[in-house]
Amino acid sequence: MDYFNILSPFNEIPGDIVDCTFTSFKDRKNYIDLAKEGKLVKRNYYIARDYTTYPWQQAHDYSNSIKNELKKSSRLYKTDLNLEILSQIEKISFCFLNLDYNSIDILHSAFLKLNNSGALIISSKTSTDEVVESLSKVFSRKLLLKADNLVLVCKNGLVTTLKNPARTKSSLT
Secondary structure, eight states: OOHHHHHGGGTTSOOEEEESOOOOHHHHHHHHHHHHTTSSOOOOEEEEOOOSSSOOHHHHHHHHHHHHHHOOOEEEESSOOOHHHHHTOSOEEEEEEETTTSOHHHHHHHHHHEEEEEEEEEEOSSOHHHHHHHHTTTSOGGGEEEETTEEEEEGGGOOOOSSSOEEOOOOOO
16 A cells, blocks of 8 residues: 555544554554655554454564654553444544444444544545445445555545545436
8 A cells, every 4th residue: 555645635634543454563663764764744643453264473673663753642442343433533634444343333423523624534445436335325435535555534534635536426316
């Protein structure tokens, strides 16, 4: 994932990062490097993932790196994102979610916590077209943006600056 390409449109939007897809310290290290270089805003970082079948040590190390290298708050929850965790977060700039592990209800609750123009960045094992179809039951299609193997739900639908954006077609009825 090209972090700068995905996150740069949200750079000026106040709020925290919520990461429910944490799989690799190496992949997430790009954010720390870009924030230290001043290319991305340093933010509080929340990691929520059920680690019963996945080792949590990398997420723990990453959380500590956010605290030590960026001097920002970081919390690691060893559970999937839920309403209790969301209640502890004032505003979200962007949130990484996986439709395979997070329910549509949780996605909607996270969406309500987004700052204006913030985004949910959603991955899934299914195709982006199937993800868009599922999400269109809850979100207006004008808020959905496909980028690579991700679907973004952009609050206010204002983000259009990603490389090769492929905006979904709305069904005319």
